[in-house]
Amino acid sequence: MILFTRTLTVLGNPRETGGWARRMAKLVTEKTGKETALWVGLSGTATGTHIFSAFYQNMADFVTATEALMADEQYLDGVTEARQHLVGPPEDRHVEIIHTAGGEYRRPGLGGIVQLTTATPALGKLTAAIGWGVQITELVSEIIDEPIFFGHSLAGPFGELAWIGASADASAWDRTQEALNKDPRYLASVDEGTPNFEGGSGRVILGRRVA
Numbered sequence: 412m413i414l415f416t417r418t419l420t421v422l423g424n425p426r427e428t429g430g431w432a433r434r435m436a437k438l439v440t441e442k443t444g445k446e447t448a449l450w451v452g453l454s455g456t457a458t459g460t461h462i463f464s465a466f467y468q469n470m471a472d473f474v475t476a477t478e479a480l481m482a483d484e485q486y487l488d489g490v491t492e493a494r495q496h497l498v499g500p501p502e503d504r505h506v507e508i509i510h511t512a513g514g515e516y517r518r519p520g521l522g523g524i525v526q527l528t529t530a531t532p533a534l535g536k537l538t539a540a541i542g543w544g545v546q547i548t549e550l551v552s553e554i555i556d557e558p559i560f561f562g563h564s565l566a567g568p569f570g571e572l573a574w575i576g577a578s579a580d581a582s583a584w585d586r587t588q589e590a591l592n593k594d595p596r597y598l599a600s601v602d603e604g605t606p607n608f609e610g611g612s613g614r615v616i617l618g619r620r621v622a
Contacts, residue, residue, distance in 0.1 A: 412508045414562070414575065415473055417463045418456075419493075419501035428496050432461045433622040435489050439463070442483055443476040448518065450525060450618030459498065462618050470505070470565070506573045508562040510545050513552030516560060519577045523620040524584040528574040529564070531612035537570050540607040544572050547600050551576070554594050555587040568612070581619075 421428040429451075436449040445465040452460030467473040480486045519525070532540035541563075548561040551574075560575040578584035591597045 413467045413469060413473060413565070414506045414508065414560070415465050415467060416504045416506075417501050418504070419461055420457045420498040421459045421461060421493075421496040422498055423496045428459070428461075429621065431489070431492060431496065432463075435486075435493075436463055436622045438485055438489060439465075439480070442480055442486060445476055446518070448620055449622035451621050453524070453617040453619050455614065455616040456618075457498075460618075473505070504567065505565040506562045506575070507565055508560050509541075510548055510561040511558060512549045512561070513556070513558035516558045517577070519579050519620055521620055521622070522580050524578045524581055525618045525620070526574075526576050526578075526584070527616045527618075529571055529612075529614050530608045531568045532570045532572065532607060533609050536607040540570070540572060540604070543600075543604040543607055544574070547597075547604060548574060550596060550600055551591065554590050554597060557587065571612075584617075 421432070432449055436447045439445075439447040443465070445467065447463055447465040450462040450464065452458075452462065467476065530540075544561050548559050552559040555576075557576060557578065560573075562573050562575070564571040564573060576587075578587055
């Protein structure tokens with residue numbers, strides 16, 4: 412399974428930019444048959460960041476589902492409309508899910524919080540980093556009692572790993588953080604895994620679902 416995300420930053424009246432983004436998420440869902448969620452960056456992103464996301468079986472499924480958009484007048488009109496709001500070009504990312512812990516992933520509804528954590532393995536540490544990545548995925552899922560995805564980016568920094576988790580709302584996310592910070596197993600595991608990654612490559616992004 413692949414998680415596709417398109418991240419863009421907009422400036423302008425949130426009523427206009429948010430309305431445009433919601434319409435695009437709905438349109439892409441209708442045209443591709445894949446639920447396309449819209450998230451607004453809460454932390455770790457530039458102000459005005461919007462993230463569209465959808466799951467696909469594989470890259471072939473992604474290409475098949477989205478290639479018709481390039482000839483769809485409604486979609487192209489929406490892309491043209493966005494130019495007045497965009498700050499730079501959008502950034503696309505594909506993360507291939509290689510391990511899931513905690514049962515079936517439940518995409519949260521409106522107001523849900525998603526957390527994306529990424530880090531790049533150090534030279535010669537890819538195998539060790541992936542092994543530790545599976546372990547910490549299982550441990551975090553056990554502590555917070557929520558499903559967690561673990562995967563790797565298909566492009567971008569070589570070997571980049573990613574963890575994806577979601578909470579029903581901000582209060583639920585607060586509870587997961589409190590549980591992790593109080594569990595010595597989690598803190599010890601983070602210390603254990605740190606040498607497997609390039610210094611300073613770790614990054615956390617939080618988003619709130621708005622469509």
